[in-house]
Amino acid sequence: MANAVSVPPGMWVKCESCKEILYYKEVQDNLEVCPRCSHHFRMSAESRLSLLFDGASYRLLFQKVRSTDPLKFVDTKPYTERLRAYTAKNGPGDALLVARGAIGGHQAVVAAMQYRFMGGSMGSAVGEKMARAIERCLVRKTPLISVACSGGARMQEGVLSLMQMAKISAGLARLRDRGIPFISVLTDPTTGGVTASFAMLGDVNIAEPNALIGFAGPRVIEQTIRQTLPEGFQRSEFLVEHGMLDLVVPRHELKPTLVRCLNYFH
Amino acid sequence: MAAPTYPFMASIEELRTKLATLEASRATPADDTEVEAVRSALEREIERVFAGLTPWQRCQLARHPERPYTLDYIGGLMGEFTELHGDRLFGDDPAIVAGFALFDGEPVAVIGHQKGRTTAEKVRRNFGMPRPEGYRKALRVMKMAARFRRPVITFIDTPGAYPGLDAEERGQAEAIARNLEEMARLPVPIVVIVSGEGGSGGALALGVGDRIVMLEYAIYSVISPEGCAAILWKDQARAEEAAAALRLTAPDLLELGVVDEIVPEPPGGAQMNPPAVYASVATVLRRHLRELKRCKPEALTRRRYDKFRRMGRVVER
Ligand SMILES: [Zn+2]
Numbered sequence: 001m002a003n004a005v006s007v008p009p010g011m012w013v014k015c016e017s018c019k020e021i022l023y024y025k026e027v028q029d030n031l032e033v034c035p036r037c038s039h040h041f042r043m044s045a046e047s048r049l050s051l052l053f054d055g056a057s058y059r060l061l062f063q064k065v066r067s068t069d070p071l072k073f074v075d076t077k078p079y080t081e082r083l084r085a086y087t088a089k090n091g092p093g094d095a096l097l098v099a100r101g102a103i104g105g106h107q108a109v110v111a112a113m114q115y116r117f118m119g120g121s122m123g124s125a126v127g128e129k130m131a132r133a134i135e136r137c138l139v140r141k142t143p144l145i146s147v148a149c150s151g152g153a154r155m156q157e158g159v160l161s162l163m164q165m166a167k168i169s170a171g172l173a174r175l176r177d178r179g180i181p182f183i184s185v186l187t188d189p190t191t192g193g194v195t196a197s198f199a200m201l202g203d204v205n206i207a208e209p210n211a212l213i214g215f216a217g218p219r220v221i222e223q224t225i226r227q228t229l230p231e232g233f234q235r236s237e238f239l240v241e242h243g244m245l246d247l248v249v250p251r252h253e254l255k256p257t258l259v260r261c262l263n264y265f266h
Numbered sequence: 267m268a269a270p271t272y273p274f275m276a277s278i279e280e281l282r283t284k285l286a287t288l289e290a291s292r293a294t295p296a297d298d299t300e301v302e303a304v305r306s307a308l309e310r311e312i313e314r315v316f317a318g319l320t321p322w323q324r325c326q327l328a329r330h331p332e333r334p335y336t337l338d339y340i341g342g343l344m345g346e347f348t349e350l351h352g353d354r355l356f357g358d359d360p361a362i363v364a365g366f367a368l369f370d371g372e373p374v375a376v377i378g379h380q381k382g383r384t385t386a387e388k389v390r391r392n393f394g395m396p397r398p399e400g401y402r403k404a405l406r407v408m409k410m411a412a413r414f415r416r417p418v419i420t421f422i423d424t425p426g427a428y429p430g431l432d433a434e435e436r437g438q439a440e441a442i443a444r445n446l447e448e449m450a451r452l453p454v455p456i457v458v459i460v461s462g463e464g465g466s467g468g469a470l471a472l473g474v475g476d477r478i479v480m481l482e483y484a485i486y487s488v489i490s491p492e493g494c495a496a497i498l499w500k501d502q503a504r505a506e507e508a509a510a511a512l513r514l515t516a517p518d519l520l521e522l523g524v525v526d527e528i529v530p531e532p533p534g535g536a537q538m539n540p541p542a543v544y545a546s547v548a549t550v551l552r553r554h555l556r557e558l559k560r561c562k563p564e565a566l567t568r569r570r571y572d573k574f575r576r577m578g579r580v581v582e583r
Binding site: 198223 | 427
C-alpha cells in the first residue's frame with residue numbers, strides 16, 4: 001500500500017452544513033443526522049427501509065423490473081451503458097425500492113427512492129414499481145408510504161418518463177377512492193415530476209427538515225426571474241408556511257409520526 | 267401576412283408573400299397564369315422542404331407564431347363559447363382559458379393553454395406558461411363538466427409550467443399533481459388534443475384523457491430541447507441534437523404508445539390554412555366523442571386507468 005497510515009476511506013465525513021469533520025460511525029448511529037448541527041444527510045433507500053420497518057425487517061418487491069432504452073438515447077454516453085453501470089454499482093431496483101413489512105404492527109408497503117441511482121430520476125421502471133406497489137395495496141388493503149428523493153423525471157426515457165406521473169397519480173386516485181391511506185414523505189431533494197405527482201398527493205405530506213422541495217429547480221427560477229432567491233425558499237419549512245405540507249419532522253421522529261398516522265387511518 | 271420566422275421556412279414564406287401580393291393585385295388573365303405558376307412553385311417548395319423535416323424544425327413549427335392557438339380552435343370548431351375565469355382560490359390565469367361551448371350543437375367543456383399574438387398579449391398570457399391558478403381553474407371547470415355530464419376537450423400548447431417564484435410559492439407541483447389525479451377519475455369523456463407545444467408537467471396537467479390526439483407538427487416532451495441540452499451537454503445551443511434524442515415528434519409519440527392518432531396538417535403546417543386544420547380536428551373529435559359517449563362512467567375511468575397503466579417500457583429479469 002502506498003500510504004499505509006491514511007485512514008480507511010469513508011471513516012470520516014464532512015458535514016456540508018456546519019463543515020465539521022465527523023466520525024462516520026457516529027453519524028450513522030445517529031440515523032445519518034449530524035450530531036453537531038442536525039443536518040440530515042441523504043439516506044440510501046436501504047437505510048430508509050431499515051429505519052421505517054419494525055426490527056429493520058422487510059421484504060423487497062418487484063426487484064426484477066428494469067428500465068429499457070426505448071428512445072435509444074445517447075448523450076455523452078449511451079443510456080444502456082449508464083443503466084448497466086448504475087445497476088452494477090447499486091444492485092437491481094433502479095431508482096426505487098419497494099418493500100413490504102410491518103410498521104408499528106401495521107402491514108404496510110413503503111416505496112423509497114434511491115437517489116444514488118441516476119439522481120433518483122423517474123423513468124418507466126420507477127413508474128412501473130410504483131404502480132405495482134399501489135395495486136398491491138389496493139388488493140391487500142394495506143397503507144402505502146412513499147419516500148421521495150429525486151431530481152424529477154428521467155430525461156433519457158423522454159415523454160415516457162412524463163407519463164409515469166399520470167400513471168402513478170391515476171393509481172393513487174383509486175387508492176383514495178377505496179379509503180386506503182397514502183402518506184408521502186419528502187426528503188432532500190424532491191423536485192420536478194416526482195413532486196408534481198405522488199409526492200404532493202399524500203393524505204398527509206411529511207418532510208424532513210430543510211429539504212429542497214419544488215417543481216422547478218432553484219437555478220432555473222433564478223435564470224427566469226433574474227433575481228437571487230430568498231433564503232429558505234423551496235425548503236420544507238417554507239412549504240409548510242405556504243400550506244403545501246402538513247409537517248416537518250426530524251428523522252428521529254419520522255417513524256413514530258408515521259405509526260401515529262397509520263393508527264388514525266388504518 | 268407571412269412574417270419571416272425560421273431559416274428553413276424562408277423560401278416558403280417568400281413565395282407565400284409573393285403569392286398573396288399577386289392575388290391581391292391581379293387584373294388580367296395573364297396575372298392569373300402567373301398566380302398559378304407561383305402557387306405551384308410554392309407547393310413544390312413546401313414538398314421539398316418538408317420531405318426532409320428534422321425534429322428541431324418540427325419544434326419550430328410547433329412554436330410558429332402564426333400557428334392556431336386554443337381560442338382560434340374554439341372559434342373555428344365551436345359556437346357560443348363562454349369563457350369562465352378564476353380558480354376561486356387566488357386569481358385568474360390568462361395562460362389557460364376554460365369555459366363551455368357548443369360542439370355540433372352539444373355543450374362541451376373546453377380548456378387549453380393560451381399564447382398571445384402581440385407582445386402585450388404574450389406578456390399578459392405569460393407566453394402560455396401557466397401558474398397554479400391556471401391548473402386549478404381548469405380543474406374547477408372539469409369538475410363542473412362532470413357535475414353536468416358534459417365531455418371535456420383540452421388543447422395542449424405550452425412551453426411548460428412557469429418557473430417563477432410566485433408559481434412555486436402557490437404550489438404548482440401540487441396543482442399539477444392534483445389535476446393528474448382528478449382527471450384520472452373524472453366520470454365524463456376527456457379528449458386531449460396536443461395542438462402545439464406539449465411542454466412537460468405544464469402540458470400533462472391538461473393531458474390525462476380517454477383519447478389523446480396530436481397535430482402532425484406538434485411536439486410533446488418531458489423537457490424542452492433547450493433545457494435538455496443545457497443539462498446534458500451544458501450547452502443550450504445543442505438543442506437541435508436534443509430535439510432528435512428526445513423523440514418528441516408526433517410519429518415518435520404514436521410509436522411510443524402515448525398518443526392514439528395523428529391529425530394531418532395542411533402542406534407547410536397549420537398556419538398555412540387554419541380552416542383546413544379546424545375541419546380535420548372537428549372530424550377526429552366528433553368520432554372520438556361519439557365512441558366515448560357510449561361508455562358508462564365506470565368503464566370510462568377503468569379504461570383510462572388501463573391506458574396510462576400501459577405507458578412505459580420495462581423488462582423483467
Ligand atoms: Zn453539521
